[in-house]
Amino acid sequence: QVQLVESGGGLVQAGGSLRLSCAASGIIFSRNVMGWYRQAPGKQRELVAAITTEGTTSYVDSVKGRFTISRDNPKNTVYLQMNSLKPEDTAVYYCNARRIVTYWGKGTLVTVSS
Numbered sequence: 001q002v003q004l005v006e007s008g009g010g011l012v013q014a015g016g017s018l019r020l021s022c023a024a025s026g027i028i029f030s031r032n033v034m035g036w037y038r039q040a041p042g043k044q045r046e047l048v049a050a051i052t053t054e055g056t057t058s059y060v061d062s063v064k065g066r067f068t069i070s071r072d073n074p075k076n077t078v079y080l081q082m083n084s085l086k087p088e089d090t091a092v093y094y095c096n097a098r099r100i101v102t103y104w105g106k107g108t109l110v111t112v113s114s
Contacts (some may be wrong), residue, residue: 002026002103004095009108012085016112021081022095022105031038032099034071034078038110045094049080062088085112 009022020036035050049059049069068081078095089110095105098111 002097004097004103004105006093006105006108009093009110011111011113014085014087014112014114016085017081017083018110020082020083020093020095020108020110022078022080024076024078024095024097027097027099027103029071029076029097030073032097034069035096035098036069036078036080037094037096038089039089039094039107040088043091048093051078082110085097085110087112087114 003025005023006020008018009049012018031053033050033052036048037045039045045061048063049067051057051069051071059067066084071078090110092107092109093105097103
């Protein structure tokens, strides 16, 4: 049974930082492209950051220079370090694992107050 479990969300003031974690089980973690998506109220889910099996990273323009995605294959965990948070970063953040099949976590809420 595949599980992606996000943690680390919460309430933070603008300018603050949070680190999200996603622990994966039931998949060969090192062979999956891992991503973080977010969905704000009334908006479509968008890809925030992704990291390939080789460690190549990519980011949506709005978070470049502020967010960093990383992975720890022995721990089957992907992280999203979020710095200089803005109110517009408020959303539910979802972990995503993609290889042949795509899996999703249930999400963790990040709220950034102004």
